[in-house]
Amino acid sequence: MPRGMIDALIVGAGAAGLRAGAELLRKGLSVLVLEARDRIGGRVHSVDDRELGEVVELGAEFVHGPLGELKKARLKLDEMDGRHMAFVEGKLRDATKEIHSMLRALGDARGPGTAQSWLARAPLEPFERELARHYIEGFFAAPAAFVGLEGVANEQGMRARHVIGGYDRALRKDANALHEEGALRFGVRVEKVRWRRDRVEVEAHTRTGTVEQLEARRALISVPVSILSAPDGLRFDPPLRHKREALAWVRTGSVIKALLRFREPFWRTGALRKVDFFHAPALPFPTWWRGSPREVPLLTGWAGGPAADRLPRHQLLHAALESLSLIFARPVRELDSLLDGVRTIDWSADPLARGAYAYELAGAPADLAQQLAAPEQDTLFFAGEATSLDGRSGTVDGALETGRRAARELLRSL
Numbered sequence: 430m431p432r433g434m435i436d437a438l439i440v441g442a443g444a445a446g447l448r449a450g451a452e453l454l455r456k457g458l459s460v461l462v463l464e465a466r467d468r469i470g471g472r473v474h475s476v477d478d479r480e481l482g483e484v485v486e487l488g489a490e491f492v493h494g495p496l497g498e499l500k501k502a503r504l505k506l507d508e509m510d511g512r513h514m515a516f517v518e519g520k521l522r523d524a525t526k527e528i529h530s531m532l533r534a535l536g537d538a539r540g541p542g543t544a545q546s547w548l549a550r551a552p553l554e555p556f557e558r559e560l561a562r563h564y565i566e567g568f569f570a571a572p573a574a575f576v577g578l579e580g581v582a583n584e585q586g587m588r589a590r591h592v593i594g595g596y597d598r599a600l601r602k603d604a605n606a607l608h609e610e611g612a613l614r615f616g617v618r619v620e621k622v623r624w625r626r627d628r629v630e631v632e633a634h635t636r637t638g639t640v641e642q643l644e645a646r647r648a649l650i651s652v653p654v655s656i657l658s659a660p661d662g663l664r665f666d667p668p669l670r671h672k673r674e675a676l677a678w679v680r681t682g683s684v685i686k687a688l689l690r691f692r693e694p695f696w697r698t699g700a701l702r703k704v705d706f707f708h709a710p711a712l713p714f715p716t717w718w719r720g721s722p723r724e725v726p727l728l729t730g731w732a733g734g735p736a737a738d739r740l741p742r743h744q745l746l747h748a749a750l751e752s753l754s755l756i757f758a759r760p761v762r763e764l765d766s767l768l769d770g771v772r773t774i775d776w777s778a779d780p781l782a783r784g785a786y787a788y789e790l791a792g793a794p795a796d797l798a799q800q801l802a803a804p805e806q807d808t809l810f811f812a813g814e815a816t817s818l819d820g821r822s823g824t825v826d827g828a829l830e831t832g833r834r835a836a837r838e839l840l841r842s843l
Contacts, residue, residue, distance in 0.1 A: 435459040437839060438631055438645040440619045440663070443471025444600055444825050445812035446651035448498070448832030449839075451603035453649075454610060456840055461643065462607055463633060465618035465781055469604045472653070472782055473825060475595035480770060481690055483725055484595040487774045489825050490729070492592060493585040497821065498829035502599040506590040507721040509705040515560065516709035516756045521701075524560065524708060529587075531557045531564065536584040543791040544581050545573040563710035569823070570682025570733035570785050577791035583820065589705075591721040599825060617641070621664045622648060626806045647808055647839050651832065654801065654815040655681035655783035669809075675800035678793040679815060681784030683737035683777040687714060687730035687749040690770035694719075694726040696757060709756055713740055713748035717756070726769075728753065733785065737777065745773040786823040787815035798822070802831065807842035810835045 439450045442464035450462040468474070474488040492499060492506060515524035531553065538547050544565050548558060565573050569581050592598075607613040621632040629648040633641045656662040658676040696704070696719070707717040715736050720727030730749050732740055740748055747761075750768075754761045776785045789797055802816035812835035814821075814828040821827025 435461055435645045436843070437461075437647045437649055438463065438629060438643060439649045439651060440622075440631070441471065441651035441813075442466070442469045442604070442613060442615075443651060443813070444473060444828035445814070445832035445835070446471075446649070447600050447603040447607065448829045449649050449651065449812055449836040450612060450832075451606045452833055452836035453839065454606055454612060456836075458840075458843075460607070460610075460612045461645070462613045463617045463619055463631070463643075464613070464615050467615050469600055469613075470597050472776065472785065473596050473600065474774075475597040476772075477595075478690070478770070481720075481725060481727060483720070483727070484593075485688055485720075485727065485772070486592070486596055487686065487688070487772065488776070489596050490591065492590040492826070493824060494583075494588060494821075495826075497819075497824075497826035498833070499599055499826045502602070504596075504599060505593040507593050507723075509589040509591050509718065511703045511705035513706045513708060514701070514704050516707070516712065517556070521707075521756065524556075527554070527557050527560055528564075528708075531561045532584070532586050535561060535564070535582055536587065538578055538582040540578060541791075542578055543574055544571075544576050544578050547578045547582075548573060559710055560708065563708060563715060566734040567716050567731060567736060568733065569788055570684050570737070571680070571788040572735050575680070575790055576788045577793055580789045580793075585824070591718075593721050596825065599829070619663060621666065622650070622809070623666045624648065624805075624808055626808050629808060647810065647842065649810040649812060649835055649839055651812040651835075653681060653782055653784070653813060654679050654787050656781070659783065665809075669805060671800070671803075672805070672811075675794075675797055678790050678797055679787050679801070680790060681777075681782075681787050682734050683775075684734075684785035685714075685732045685737045685740055685745065685776070686772075686774045687745060688770075688772040688774075689728050689730070689749060689753070689768060691726045691728070691764075691767045692769050693767065694724060695759070695767060696728070697724070707756055709752060712752040712755060714752040717753070737775075742775065742778070745775075746771055749773070788823075802834070804838055804842070810839045810842075812836075
């Protein structure tokens with residue numbers, strides 16, 4: 430592990446921090462990545478479920494759109510290009526055509542205002558309009574009345590590929606490079622960053638509460654924007670006044686996932702055998718998808734944005750089973766008897782994430798991403814999905830790209 434004054438301290442070992450650290454290490458810099466958790470990945474959290482015989486994802490799960498920075502990871506992907514079913518007026522119906530039509534319309538949407546204003550004027554059939562609201566508020570974890578149309582008008586949802594074997598495989602090469610050089614520490618929470626041009630000192634707390642002071646010529650900050658904007662989050666001395674103005678335009682959406690493992694995939698019968706997604710806009714958990722491979726007896730429930738905010742935190746399993754009971758017309762008692770394992774994850778309750786991913790409020794400056802990504806006096810640098818300059822916020826490949834971009838900015842400053 431580097432000792433004394435080093436070239437760069439990196440705060441956070443999520444996708445962006447790992448990519449930045451590995452890039453700087455390859456260029457011969459002395460680097461130390463500090464991570465408060467006991468694992469890499471941040472909001473990528475892959476877990477080996479031994480009973481299921483598969484890796485399950487508690488955080489990021491899909492690849493949307495082009496592979497981008499993920500291409501080199503050679504991930505094994507399962508195309509989720511099957512049918513979509515929707516639970517409407519008490520019964521399931523095939524909504525594949527309407528989902529695709531709605532996604533195309535949203536991808537082509539342009540103009541100012543909120544997503545809600547677009548919903549009011551968009552040339553959509555009533556059912557498509559309902560699905561569009563459900564999609565916007567769930568997929569982007571953002572209330573349609575708050576999020577700007579520009580932030581959701583894209584084609585990310587047109588293609589979804591499920592990562593098999595663990596999304597964290599995309600991060601392992603960078604993490605291993607840092608491990609080999611002793612440049613990655615876990616269980617170290619950075620509380621304060623004191624800085625002036627060409628010098629940074631961070632105050633970090635270990636698991637036992639011991640305070641450490643670490644010094645570097647540069648620092649690269651890759652924590653979620655929710656941590657940067659929180660009053661009790663990461664502090665800077667002197668404060669980042671211009672950055673705080675930009676952060677006022679950003680929110681982090683709530684997401685709750687429910688992973689339910691059953692003794693058998695009871696949903697794989699008859700007309701439902703090739704269904705990939707189930708949508709139920711009016712239910713507590715409004716979105717569900719199958720496991721990968723298809724025969725795995727796992728269903729994942731997703732509540733994003735307003736749906737997550739409405740969920741009673743002490744009754745998540747009950748809410749999940751109630752949703753599935755209505756979708757599949759099976760009694761809760763029957764589903765309960767088939768249930769073998771449960772994992773529920775509330776990302777807004779995670780103190781190191783405080784939500785899933787960022788969205789911009791309507792009316793935000795056009796250059797908001799540039800403001801969030803801008804270095805401070807060639808001494809502090811910023812990465813993370815919210816700072817993506819390529820329109821890939823909210824994605825793992827977007828986070829990786831920002832890590833590479835911030836590392837190059839840092840290198841040019843030396």
